[in-house]
Amino acid sequence: MGLCSCHREGTALIPWNVLSVPTDPWPGPWAADFSWNLKLPFLIIEMGTRPTLREVERIPLQASTVDNWSQIQGFEARPDDLLICTYPKSGTTWIQEIVDMIEQQGDVEKCQRTIIQHRHPFLEWARPPQPSGVEKANLMPPPRILRTHLPVQLLPPSFWEVNCKFLYVARNAKDCMVSYYHFQRINQMLPDPGTWEEYFESFTNGKVSWGSWYDHVKGWWELKDKCQMLFLFYEDIKRDPRHEIQKVMQFMGKNLDETVLDTIVEETSFEKMKANPMTNRSTVPRFILDQSTCSFMRKGTVGDWKNHFTVVQNERFDEIYRKKMEGSSIHFCTEL
C-alpha cells in the first residue's frame, strides 16, 4: 500500500491535520465544549485556504482520512453488516433515509432521533479528537448499517471476507459533477473547485476527493453479481421511488405493508427531506457548510447538467465518457 503525501497550497498557519473540524458533528464531549466551536472559524480564516487532498493508491482523499488509513483498513466487518456505498453526490443521504425508514418500519419519529450523518457511521471519516467512523461503527450494536464513498479497491479487506450486504447507488456522471461542483463551493472542508471550466477538468481527470467517478462506478458494477449487492440508480429512484424502495425492502429482508411503504415514499421525497432539519444539513455550522448561497439539498433532479454544460463541453464530455466507460455494460439515464 503506497501512501503518497501531496503538497499543500497557500499559507496555512496551522497544519490541516491538527484541526478537528466537525464536518460530521458527533454529539460527544467535544460538542459540549462550545469554546472549541467558537475557535474553529478563526482557525480557518487564519489559514486563508482550503485543504488540499492527499492520496492513497493514487486516489485523492481528505488528509485526515489518509492519516487514519491503517485503522480504516483494519476495520472488522461482520456478516450482518449492510454497507451503503456511493460515489459522492449520488444520493447517499437519500438512500440513508430510505434505509432508515425501512429499518424503523416507517416510524417517522424514530427517524428524527438524530441527524442523518450520525445514523450510519461513515467508515473513512476521521477528525480527531472526535471518534472516527471506524470507532463509531465499533460501538454500534449489530446489525450495523454503515456507509462509505470508497472505491472497491480501497475497501477494508474484511468486507470481502464476511460476505455482508452492499447497497450501491449510482448517479449519472453529468448530474453528479454538477452537484459535486456546487457542494465543493459551499463546503470549506474540501478544496475550492475553481471555476466551472476548471472543475470540468478536475472531475473528468478524477482529481477530486474519492477519485474518478468512472472507475468508482465501473469497479462496483463489475462486482455486483459476485457478492450480495443491490445496485440502484438515482434516476430510477427518482422515476419510480415506490418500486425502488420495494427492492431495498426485499434486499434488507423486510416485509412492510402498503401504508408503511406509502409513508416511506412520502417522507423520503426531495421536498420533505429538504424541509427536514434531520436530513437537510441545516445543523452543520455555516463556517463549514455555507448554505447561504446554495443548499445541500440543492435541486434533487435528473438533468440539471443541461443548465451548466455548454454544447462544446457536452460533446467533449461524451467523448471522454465513451473512452473511459468502454467495455462496461452499465447504462445511465441523463434525463427523465
Ligand SMILES: Nc1ncnc2c1ncn2[C@@H]1O[C@H](COP(=O)(O)OS(=O)(=O)O)[C@@H](OP(=O)(O)O)[C@H]1O
Ligand atoms: N430525497 C431526495 N430526492 C432527490 N435528490 C435528493 C434527495 N435527497 C438528496 N438528494 C440530492 O442528492 C445530492 C446529494 O448527494 P449525497 O447525499 O450523495 O451527497 S454527499 O456525498 O453525502 O455529500 C444532492 O443533489 P443536487 O441537488 O443535484 O445537488 C441532493 O439534492
